Amino acid sequence: MTDFITLVKEVLEEKGMSTQNLFDDGVISENTFYKYKHRYPNLTTSLKIANYLCVSVDYLFGLSDENKFKPYSLEQKNLYNNIVSLIENSKISQRKFSKDLNYSRVNLLRWKKGTSPNVQSLIEISKYFSIPIDDLLDKE
Numbered sequence: 001m002t003d004f005i006t007l008v009k010e011v012l013e014e015k016g017m018s019t020q021n022l023f024d025d026g027v028i029s030e031n032t033f034y035k036y037k038h039r040y041p042n043l044t045t046s047l048k049i050a051n052y053l054c055v056s057v058d059y060l061f062g063l064s065d066e067n068k069f070k071p072y073s074l075e076q077k078n079l080y081n082n083i084v085s086l087i088e089n090s091k092i093s094q095r096k097f098s099k100d101l102n103y104s105r106v107n108l109l110r111w112k113k114g115t116s117p118n119v120q121s122l123i124e125i126s127k128y129f130s131i132p133i134d135d136l137l138d139k140e
Contacts, residue, residue, distance in 0.1 A: 007061060040119035044116070057134060063133065070140070
C-alpha cells in the first residue's frame with residue numbers, strides 16, 4: 001500500500017496547495033490526517049478529501065493517471081447494489097465473490113445494511129472486476 005499522506009501531498013502540490021489548506025478549511029484535522037500514514041481513511045473521509053481537491057478517488061489513491069472527477073455523494077446509498085450488480089453481471093455467486101476475495105459473507109450483509117466497505121476492500125473489488133472505484137460510487 002502506498003502511503004496515503006504522500007498521495008494526498010502529491011495532489012495538493014499539483015494544485016498549488018499544502019496540507020495546511022486541508023486543516024484550515026476544516027476538511028480534516030491535522031491529528032486525524034497524520035493517523036493515515038500506514039492506512040487509508042474511511043470512505044466518507046476519502047470522499048471529503050477527493051471532493052475538496054476535485055479529484056477522482058482513483059486519481060487520489062494513485063490507481064489512475066486520469067482525473068475524471070465528478071463530485072461524490074458522502075452518503076453512498078447504492079454502493080451495495082452496485083457491488084451486487086457487478087457480481088450478478090459477472091455470472092458468479094456471492095459465495096464465489098466472497099471466497100475469491102477472502103471476505104466473510106457477513107461483510108456483504110453489513111454492506112447491505114449500509115455499512116461501507118473500507119477503502120482497501122473497494123480497491124480490491126475494483127481490481128477484481130477490472131473497473132475504476134468510481135464505477136462503484138454515487139455521484140452528486
